[in-house]
Amino acid sequence: MLILTRKIGEQVAIGDRIKIFIVDVKGKQVRLGIEAPQETPVYRHEIYQKIHEENRAAAQIEAGVFEELAERFG
Protein backbone atom coordinates (compact mmCIF):
# COMPACT_ATOMS: atom_id res chain seq x y z
CA MET A 1 0.00 0.00 0.00
CA LEU A 2 1.23 3.47 -0.87
CA ILE A 3 1.21 5.78 2.13
CA LEU A 4 1.45 9.53 1.59
CA THR A 5 1.62 12.41 4.03
CA ARG A 6 -0.49 15.41 3.00
CA LYS A 7 -1.42 18.75 4.54
CA ILE A 8 -4.79 20.45 4.68
CA GLY A 9 -5.52 21.97 1.27
CA GLU A 10 -3.28 19.51 -0.56
CA GLN A 11 -4.47 16.87 -2.99
CA VAL A 12 -3.82 13.36 -4.16
CA ALA A 13 -4.45 12.44 -7.78
CA ILE A 14 -5.34 8.89 -8.79
CA GLY A 15 -4.94 8.63 -12.53
CA ASP A 16 -6.23 11.51 -14.64
CA ARG A 17 -9.76 11.64 -13.34
CA ILE A 18 -9.78 11.09 -9.60
CA LYS A 19 -8.69 13.75 -7.10
CA ILE A 20 -8.82 13.58 -3.33
CA PHE A 21 -8.61 16.83 -1.38
CA ILE A 22 -7.66 17.01 2.27
CA VAL A 23 -10.30 19.50 3.41
CA ASP A 24 -9.83 19.48 7.15
CA VAL A 25 -8.31 17.53 10.01
CA LYS A 26 -9.81 17.67 13.50
CA GLY A 27 -8.33 15.35 16.08
CA LYS A 28 -8.87 11.84 14.70
CA GLN A 29 -11.25 12.94 11.95
CA VAL A 30 -10.25 13.79 8.42
CA ARG A 31 -12.61 15.49 5.97
CA LEU A 32 -11.96 14.52 2.39
CA GLY A 33 -13.26 16.03 -0.80
CA ILE A 34 -13.41 13.56 -3.66
CA GLU A 35 -13.67 14.31 -7.34
CA ALA A 36 -14.33 11.25 -9.46
CA PRO A 37 -16.00 10.47 -12.77
CA GLN A 38 -19.74 9.91 -12.58
CA GLU A 39 -19.37 6.20 -13.33
CA THR A 40 -17.03 5.71 -10.38
CA PRO A 41 -19.17 5.35 -7.27
CA VAL A 42 -17.61 6.63 -4.07
CA TYR A 43 -18.78 5.28 -0.69
CA ARG A 44 -17.70 5.12 2.90
CA HIS A 45 -16.14 1.68 2.87
CA GLU A 46 -17.81 0.14 5.94
CA ILE A 47 -21.27 1.18 4.74
CA TYR A 48 -20.52 -0.02 1.23
CA GLN A 49 -19.37 -3.36 2.65
CA LYS A 50 -22.58 -3.79 4.66
CA ILE A 51 -24.81 -2.94 1.72
CA HIS A 52 -22.78 -5.23 -0.51
CA GLU A 53 -23.36 -8.11 1.94
CA GLU A 54 -27.04 -7.24 2.32
CA ASN A 55 -27.52 -7.22 -1.46
CA ARG A 56 -25.68 -10.53 -1.80
CA ALA A 57 -28.01 -12.09 0.78
CA ALA A 58 -31.10 -10.46 -0.72
CA ALA A 59 -30.22 -11.91 -4.12
CA GLN A 60 -30.48 -15.43 -2.61
CA ILE A 61 -34.18 -15.17 -1.75
CA GLU A 62 -36.03 -18.27 -2.86
CA ALA A 63 -39.36 -17.66 -4.52
CA GLY A 64 -41.09 -20.30 -2.36
CA VAL A 65 -39.93 -18.98 1.02
CA PHE A 66 -40.72 -15.45 -0.03
CA GLU A 67 -44.17 -16.40 -1.31
CA GLU A 68 -45.20 -17.65 2.13
CA LEU A 69 -43.94 -14.58 3.99
CA ALA A 70 -45.28 -12.14 1.41
CA GLU A 71 -48.83 -13.24 2.18
CA ARG A 72 -48.41 -12.12 5.78
CA PHE A 73 -47.38 -8.52 5.18
CA GLY A 74 -49.27 -6.00 7.29
Added chain:
Amino acid sequence: MLAYKVDTVEIETSRFGTLAVDEGEVISLPEGMIGFMGLTRFILFRHKEGSPFLWLQSLEDGELAFVLMDPLLLVSDYDLNITPEDTALLGIETPDHSVQAWAVVNIGRQDPPEITANLLAPLVINPRTRLGKQIVLFESPYAIRHPVPLKGK
Protein backbone atom coordinates in the same frame (compact mmCIF):
# COMPACT_ATOMS: atom_id res chain seq x y z
CA MET B 1 -41.80 -12.21 -38.73
CA LEU B 2 -38.42 -11.85 -37.08
CA ALA B 3 -38.85 -8.10 -37.15
CA TYR B 4 -41.36 -8.44 -34.31
CA LYS B 5 -38.75 -10.13 -32.17
CA VAL B 6 -36.16 -7.38 -32.44
CA ASP B 7 -37.62 -5.29 -29.66
CA THR B 8 -38.19 -8.18 -27.29
CA VAL B 9 -35.63 -9.60 -24.88
CA GLU B 10 -35.96 -13.17 -23.73
CA ILE B 11 -34.39 -14.44 -20.55
CA GLU B 12 -34.44 -17.85 -18.95
CA THR B 13 -34.81 -17.24 -15.21
CA SER B 14 -34.39 -19.60 -12.27
CA ARG B 15 -37.54 -18.31 -10.50
CA PHE B 16 -39.99 -17.32 -13.21
CA GLY B 17 -39.18 -19.54 -16.18
CA THR B 18 -38.70 -17.79 -19.51
CA LEU B 19 -39.61 -14.11 -19.54
CA ALA B 20 -40.18 -12.14 -22.72
CA VAL B 21 -39.65 -8.46 -22.09
CA ASP B 22 -40.30 -5.45 -24.29
CA GLU B 23 -37.13 -3.45 -24.83
CA GLY B 24 -39.14 -0.38 -23.78
CA GLU B 25 -39.78 -1.93 -20.36
CA VAL B 26 -36.10 -2.43 -19.57
CA ILE B 27 -34.70 -0.53 -16.61
CA SER B 28 -31.10 0.44 -16.92
CA LEU B 29 -28.81 0.67 -13.89
CA PRO B 30 -25.51 1.94 -15.34
CA GLU B 31 -23.63 1.20 -12.09
CA GLY B 32 -25.47 -2.04 -11.37
CA MET B 33 -26.72 -2.99 -7.92
CA ILE B 34 -24.02 -2.61 -5.26
CA GLY B 35 -21.91 -5.77 -5.35
CA PHE B 36 -23.22 -6.69 -8.80
CA MET B 37 -21.42 -4.22 -11.03
CA GLY B 38 -21.63 -4.96 -14.73
CA LEU B 39 -25.20 -6.29 -14.60
CA THR B 40 -27.11 -3.26 -15.76
CA ARG B 41 -30.34 -4.38 -17.42
CA PHE B 42 -33.38 -5.32 -15.36
CA ILE B 43 -37.11 -5.72 -15.49
CA LEU B 44 -39.40 -4.70 -12.64
CA PHE B 45 -42.72 -6.40 -12.07
CA ARG B 46 -45.29 -6.67 -9.30
CA HIS B 47 -45.01 -9.89 -7.26
CA LYS B 48 -48.77 -10.37 -7.51
CA GLU B 49 -51.78 -8.19 -8.19
CA GLY B 50 -52.22 -6.05 -5.07
CA SER B 51 -48.95 -7.21 -3.46
CA PRO B 52 -46.69 -4.59 -1.84
CA PHE B 53 -43.66 -6.41 -3.27
CA LEU B 54 -41.99 -6.27 -6.67
CA TRP B 55 -39.32 -8.38 -8.31
CA LEU B 56 -36.31 -6.83 -9.98
CA GLN B 57 -35.05 -9.48 -12.37
CA SER B 58 -31.71 -9.20 -14.16
CA LEU B 59 -31.93 -9.63 -17.93
CA GLU B 60 -28.29 -10.70 -18.05
CA ASP B 61 -28.25 -13.30 -15.27
CA GLY B 62 -31.37 -15.42 -14.98
CA GLU B 63 -30.55 -16.33 -11.37
CA LEU B 64 -30.23 -12.76 -10.18
CA ALA B 65 -33.37 -11.18 -8.80
CA PHE B 66 -34.20 -8.90 -5.89
CA VAL B 67 -37.43 -8.34 -4.01
CA LEU B 68 -38.30 -4.65 -3.67
CA MET B 69 -40.97 -2.71 -1.82
CA ASP B 70 -42.12 0.86 -1.46
CA PRO B 71 -40.34 2.35 1.59
CA LEU B 72 -43.32 4.61 2.24
CA LEU B 73 -45.22 1.50 3.38
CA LEU B 74 -42.71 1.23 6.23
CA VAL B 75 -41.86 4.86 7.00
CA SER B 76 -44.61 7.26 6.01
CA ASP B 77 -42.29 10.29 5.85
CA TYR B 78 -39.43 8.49 4.09
CA ASP B 79 -37.22 11.16 2.62
CA LEU B 80 -34.60 10.99 -0.09
CA ASN B 81 -31.70 13.32 -0.46
CA ILE B 82 -30.31 12.90 -3.96
CA THR B 83 -27.01 14.56 -4.82
CA PRO B 84 -26.69 16.75 -7.95
CA GLU B 85 -24.41 14.07 -9.46
CA ASP B 86 -27.09 11.41 -9.05
CA THR B 87 -29.77 13.77 -10.29
CA ALA B 88 -27.74 14.19 -13.47
CA LEU B 89 -27.06 10.46 -13.78
CA LEU B 90 -30.76 9.65 -13.55
CA GLY B 91 -31.70 12.40 -15.99
CA ILE B 92 -33.87 14.26 -13.52
CA GLU B 93 -34.45 17.69 -15.00
CA THR B 94 -36.37 19.52 -12.34
CA PRO B 95 -35.94 19.14 -8.60
CA ASP B 96 -39.59 18.21 -8.09
CA HIS B 97 -39.51 15.69 -10.89
CA SER B 98 -40.94 12.52 -9.44
CA VAL B 99 -38.72 9.50 -8.96
CA GLN B 100 -39.53 6.08 -7.62
CA ALA B 101 -37.65 4.75 -4.62
CA TRP B 102 -37.62 1.06 -3.81
CA ALA B 103 -36.17 -0.67 -0.78
CA VAL B 104 -34.35 -3.97 -1.29
CA VAL B 105 -36.02 -6.68 0.77
CA ASN B 106 -34.10 -9.42 2.55
CA ILE B 107 -35.17 -12.52 4.47
CA GLY B 108 -33.14 -13.23 7.60
CA ARG B 109 -31.77 -16.68 8.36
CA GLN B 110 -33.34 -16.85 11.84
CA ASP B 111 -36.22 -19.18 12.62
CA PRO B 112 -38.93 -18.08 12.13
CA PRO B 113 -37.53 -15.98 9.29
CA GLU B 114 -38.01 -12.23 9.39
CA ILE B 115 -38.29 -9.86 6.50
CA THR B 116 -36.32 -6.63 6.48
CA ALA B 117 -35.99 -3.80 3.98
CA ASN B 118 -32.90 -1.74 3.24
CA LEU B 119 -33.96 1.87 3.71
CA LEU B 120 -30.40 3.20 3.70
CA ALA B 121 -29.64 2.24 0.10
CA PRO B 122 -32.81 2.51 -1.97
CA LEU B 123 -32.94 1.81 -5.66
CA VAL B 124 -34.02 5.11 -7.18
CA ILE B 125 -35.56 5.03 -10.64
CA ASN B 126 -36.54 7.87 -12.91
CA PRO B 127 -39.61 6.41 -14.63
CA ARG B 128 -39.27 8.80 -17.57
CA THR B 129 -35.72 7.80 -18.55
CA ARG B 130 -35.97 4.28 -17.03
CA LEU B 131 -32.56 4.93 -15.49
CA GLY B 132 -31.85 3.88 -11.95
CA LYS B 133 -29.20 3.73 -9.29
CA GLN B 134 -28.92 2.16 -5.87
CA ILE B 135 -28.15 5.26 -3.85
CA VAL B 136 -26.46 5.13 -0.47
CA LEU B 137 -28.02 7.92 1.58
CA PHE B 138 -25.53 10.01 3.54
CA GLU B 139 -26.14 11.25 7.08
CA SER B 140 -29.34 9.25 7.08
CA PRO B 141 -31.30 7.89 10.05
CA TYR B 142 -32.52 4.85 8.10
CA ALA B 143 -31.48 1.26 8.70
CA ILE B 144 -30.10 -1.35 6.33
CA ARG B 145 -32.40 -3.87 8.04
CA HIS B 146 -35.65 -2.11 8.77
CA PRO B 147 -38.22 -4.69 9.97
CA VAL B 148 -41.11 -5.46 7.64
CA PRO B 149 -44.19 -6.21 9.77
CA LEU B 150 -45.83 -9.61 9.30
CA LYS B 151 -49.19 -10.80 10.53
CA GLY B 152 -49.88 -14.00 12.43
CA LYS B 153 -47.78 -16.90 13.77
